[in-house]
Amino acid sequence: MAGVLDSVNQRTQLVGQNRLELLLFRLDDKQLYGINVFKVKEVLQCPRLTHMPKSSPVVRGVANIRGSTLSILDLSLATGKPALEDLSNSFVIIAEYNTQVLGFLVRSVERIVNMNWADILPPPSGVGRDHYLTAVTHIDNQMVEIIDVEKVLAEAAPMSEVVSIEVLGTAAGTRAASCKVLVVDDSSVARKQVVRCLQNLGIEVVARNDGRQALTYLRELVAEGKKPSEEFIMMISDIEMPEMDGYTLTTEVRQNPAMQDMHVLLHTSLSGVFNQTMVRRVGADDFLAKFQPDDLAKRVVERIRSTDGN
The missing domain is CATH 2.40.50.180 (CheA-289, Domain 4)
Structure with missing residues (x-):
């Protein structure tokens, strides 16, 4: 060994x-x-x-x-x-x-x-x-x-999935209830954790199980004449996924003119300086290690505020 x-x-x-x-x-x-x-x-x-x-x-x-x-x-x-x-x-x-x-x-x-x-x-x-x-x-x-x-x-070792009252308060006055987020994660547990966190903010969630499914879905939106960045405030994607990982999904999104301006947050159990370097290399907007509901909720609220011009 x-x-x-x-x-x-x-x-x-x-x-x-x-x-x-x-x-x-x-x-x-x-x-x-x-x-x-x-x-x-x-x-x-x-x-x-x-x-x-x-x-x-x-x-x-x-x-x-x-x-x-x-x-x-x-x-x-x-x-x-x-x-x-x-x-x-x-x-x-x-x-x-x-x-x-x-x-x-x-x-x-x-x-x-x-x-x-x-x-x-x-x-x-x-x-x-x-x-x-x-x-x-x-x-x-x-x-x-x-x-x-x-x-x-x-x-x-169960972790709390509840967003704190303090963080929920920061979402007040935003248009969270009118926002949609695309969540991509192959782990059913991790996917449900993210969905529940976003639902606590009043956000509508569309979930897909891996990068291939997500990319197919986004391409279908484009074929229907829709712009993914206008349909979703952001995409939150895992990195490790069967068939297509989150890095490759991000690269595909960035190379497609119809979806390249979509905001991408890679949310993963992988961590370390190297991973953050890869996030920048593939063009993701942000990176967050799993799973702290307050940290995730804060990133989403920040994204909503930035699009509101606040």
């Missing part, structure tokens, strides 16, 4: 080319899973864990790693499967989600594969509503499942 992520920093140039690299891992001996390397900070043998009273059942404990105390979530337990055993022979994937660094306990870590987002597909329609998948793909004739980590985190 030593050195498996030595070149992660060099791999980030794939972002913005509708490409990604997946770190493949297993929770048992059968199913293969994947996580975007761009979110991974380190992979290590499971360290000694200290149990924390009253913590979520999926949190197997905390560990001191490089001077920081991190919660270690059992991904098997978190997705409805039996808890992982024999922790001394298990691994922890240290990752950053929604500005939080935490560890995911897995049985084994295999290899890194280079993929195109076009080959990352939405979950099959027959899996129902209670699954923990955000996407699937195939590698060497084997299905790889990509876990909806935002759903796992929302269940393990």
